[in-house]
Amino acid sequence: MDVLAAFSWAPDRDDPREVLVALSSKARSWNEVVAVDSALIERASTSERRVELLRRKAHVIEEQLKDAPARSGRT
Numbered sequence: 001m002d003v004l005a006a007f008s009w010a011p012d013r014d015d016p017r018e019v020l021v022a023l024s025s026k027a028r029s030w031n032e033v034v035a036v037d038s039a040l041i042e043r044a045s046t047s048e049r050r051v052e053l054l055r056r057k058a059h060v061i062e063e064q065l066k067d068a069p070a071r072s073g074r075t
Contacts, residue, residue, distance in 0.1 A: 030064040 017036055024030050037057035044050040061067050 024064070030060055033060050034065070 017033070017040075020033055020036060024033050034057060037053060037060065041050055041053045041057065044053055
């Protein structure tokens with residue numbers, strides 16, 4: 001199933017993403033969440049919303065993909 005298609009109908013709603021996060025936590029597969037967050041960032045209508053979404057995406061990458069810069073030695 002194309003997860004991004006769910007967002008084409010209502011990109012400003014968080015419901016589909018919340019379901020995806022719940023499924024990803026059980027499946028231990030977070031790449032779809034990151035892809036959805038990237039698509040939402042591109043569609044953001046304001047800079048404030050874009051920053052909010054970028055932070056949310058960074059949180060998933062750091063916490064779920066375990067790719068925090070401090071942990072991996074990158075700065």
